[in-house]
Amino acid sequence: MPNMNGMKIALIGSAIAALGVITAPLYVDLFQLMQLTVFAAMAILALSLGFIWGYGGILCFGQTSFFGLGAYAYAIAAINYGDSTPALVIAIIVPVIFAALLGYFMIYGGISDVYLGVITLTVSLILLNLVNSTAGDFYKIGNARLGGFNGIPGVPTINMPGDSSYILSPEQAWVLTGLALIAVYLGLRALIASTFGRIIIAIRENETRAALLGYDPRVYKLLTFMIGGAVAGFAGALYVNWGAFVSPTIFALGLSAQIIIWVIIGGRGTLIGPIIGCLLVQWMVTEIGAQQTLDANFILGAVLIGFVLLVPKGIAPTIRDLVASRLQRNKSATAIEDVKP
């Protein structure tokens, strides 16, 4: 039943993108490559919200909770194990467990959508304050000192699986992060095309109807929320890997808000939209940051207002609708010609 045409386009597009990622180190200098790496990690974070909000209908204002937990879990595990491979797995497991607990109480407790947003936002701020106050020798997990507001410096970056002495070069880390973005995109794409995906969309469209047909909306919403947590945690691990550093500001309000802005600008109800929105906004912020006349947050706010007023659906859905209506017109034009004797 799901539309296979779209999947084909996604696969071809991803193949081209993957080729671009792999060849990028040949014609992009190291500084820009590092920047692209952090953009790609953030784009995975954008995908996590794009998935749970756009398809699951869950507006989580605190997606940074899972991002930050993933980042800290990676840092702590990498320092203790001295190997990034188990750390990456832990960076996904920890946020998933947290999402399962938090999601269970919110979703099975019957909290309405608005309060879900408020609670998730509050949770991210609680985590911010909690981690902020862990300065001093007393707060450590294994060999890893949490460091409070100073954060954790010198986090071991990703190494080849099975060989912890072979640390990935920045170029290799870029290829890994870029391909990870494409893999997460395709994975979510396949998930949406599956029966599970159809059902969560159905629940987003009409929860009552879904329940009256025998689907338990709570189970599906909780699973969606957990998948979002897993993806955000993975993004967090890649983010730490980029800077070899993590601090509590990862939980801060600014980033929480930015993720939502990426998804709004890029377009809800698509997966490519959040990626586009994230890359565009980050590129813009970096460009504005390079000059001294205008404040980046000011411009960002203006752009957001502009989008909400003029392109309320976001970039990707608007383009899709334009193409669809163009195709429709062509089709009806030929239909009229067919009628001619």
Place this chain on the structure above:
Amino acid sequence: MTPTPLLETRNLTVRFGGVTAVNTVNFSLKEQELRCLIGPNGAGKSTFFKLLTGQLPPTEGHVHLRGQDISGAMPHQISRLGVGIKTQVPNVFNAMTVEENLWIAARRNHLPKFSTDLAEKIMVQLRLTGIAKREVGQLSHGQRQWVEIGTVLAGEPDLILLDEPAAGMTHDEVERTAELILEINKKRALIVVEHDMQFIKMIAKTVTVLHQGAVLIEDDVRTVLQDKRVQDVYLGKGLAA
């Protein structure tokens, strides 16, 4: 010994604050029975349906499905026991196509391939094949009702509740709906809530009349429609004459 009824309510009651919307209703429905449920606005018909499908928990009393107590169960649990409902205001998946709506409903009990076939079969039965690829949100009220009836059928329930299936339909559509209900009734039990008396006459055998949340009378359709009390409450005193 009488066989266990398909559906039975005992002293079913729900109160909202001071209002008793459904008042000690004792209702019984046999396997494969077709029952019409009528009553003026505010008689508690839709509320009664909400109690049967788990959308509302009863304040007092019980609902039994084939002898099993389902009072207070969640809607999805009751649905899995074989109860389907078309609600008064169509509850459909707006951003999805007609065939996807039916597919989702069928997929609950069947594998993907079989679900596609079942959806196809129901679309033919309901004459929805022409609009299979249309988004349900863009369809007319009448068409959306058909889609919702389609999703109910795709779930293959043993008991189907239809809340005003003929509302907002043209004369031809009403006739078609009546035919369809009789066709469905060959295999499944139905409870139909409707205001349109012409429509009731087309399909009804036994009619239950609700008034102010309680059962006023339950009898053969002719007896009920000629009953003086029914004419009074239904049409308002004076108009009945």
